[in-house]
Amino acid sequence: MQLYHHPLCPHSRFVRLILAEYGIEAELIEERACERRREFLLLDPAGRTPVLVDDDGTVVPGAGVIAEYLDETKGAVAGAARLMPRGVRERVETRRLTEWFNGKFFDEVTNWLVTEKVYKRFASAENGGAPDMDVVRVARANIRYHMRYVGYLSGARNWLAGASLTYADFAAAAHISCADYLGDAPWDEDETAKHWYQRIKSRPAFRPLLADRAAGTIPGPCYADLDF
Template sequence: MSHRLYHVPLSPFCRKVRLVMAEKRLEVELVEERYWDQEPDFLRRNPAGKVPVLRMNGVMMAESQPICEYLEEKHPEPPLLPRDPEGRYEVRRICAWFDDKFHHEVTANLLYERVNKKVMGQGYPESRNVKAGAKAIKYHLDYMAWLLDQRRWLAGDAMTMADFAAAAHLSSLDYISDVDWNRSENVKDWYAKIKSRPAFRGLLADQVPGFPPPPHYADLDF
């Protein structure tokens, strides 16, 4: 196989790439990478020392959004970006929202505090950060509900890369039971739709040693 993804199972950035590849039916070998050890071999693959890193046909690629857009250009079916510039802008805006704002306000304060610190041997969660993340996620879920009041999917009437970006973050947090799915029926219905796609099966099978997922995590009727 000529495709290899260096990843961490609960990384939302890696999950976004996995979802796009699975939706486009691209087989990929998954290699778990302890990127925090900063091994020389990994730094040669990506001097930034971050995952995901995709090796595709002998070419090394880093950064999730450029990787996903490369995959879209290389394998345009099924399309995950609209054809019109305004639609593409909206998809990119929402991807940036989750990979920047949501990540810093929610994912980093919940997932990284509860899981990454332990896995990396960096001590215990900072309760102040966990509380900030638990508060911030309510705002983001409400924003998603507002978008879904007007659209079938987050960026419009078709499923796009924006939905995968959001689902990548929320699925990582759902693995540690940090999403209140009862807050919005719209958001829960949206997640149920995307969670039931064949592309999601790999994510639902993930297991992180020392962190068993809750029973509802892989349940399509959660």
């Protein structure tokens, strides 16, 4: 498999975590979606990372579509480690929370942080430049209530969507890990959320992400630290 991704694209990180949990090795191809490379747009006209290309040439674009595809093609063999639960209500809750992080958290937090602090560095002169700190401050305010929601959920349940680890945990962790890389994860906000993140961050699937470095950036001081 090949995965077109960017090291600080949270949706790409979500897919990388799933692949690692399922023990699937994929060739990572770094893509700067904002450059709108012709060959990339031919793979996916929406022109957004991540895009997965399976061994048989099937092109699967977008975090949500990839998650459903991987569940349908690889989930059954994962047995108890399957990241999409079998029960109807549990599936609703897993999809609701996965969409919460890949949609709402992205719109309110990670899209702002990554665009301002990372993508602007290699954007065209017209769209690039220094980060707009007003935008960054809004994202930093917004992430606090999401942290409390993660704390509330992981305090009431074993993992975010229920008793077992699901896509919801990896969606949340993918987005929070981007904020953490950029030094914008407020670990003083919610102790329960921090404990949940420590648990998921310690999983072997997380290691490649902790070694990630995006060109021109340095991760926050506790980014790769398992005991932050």
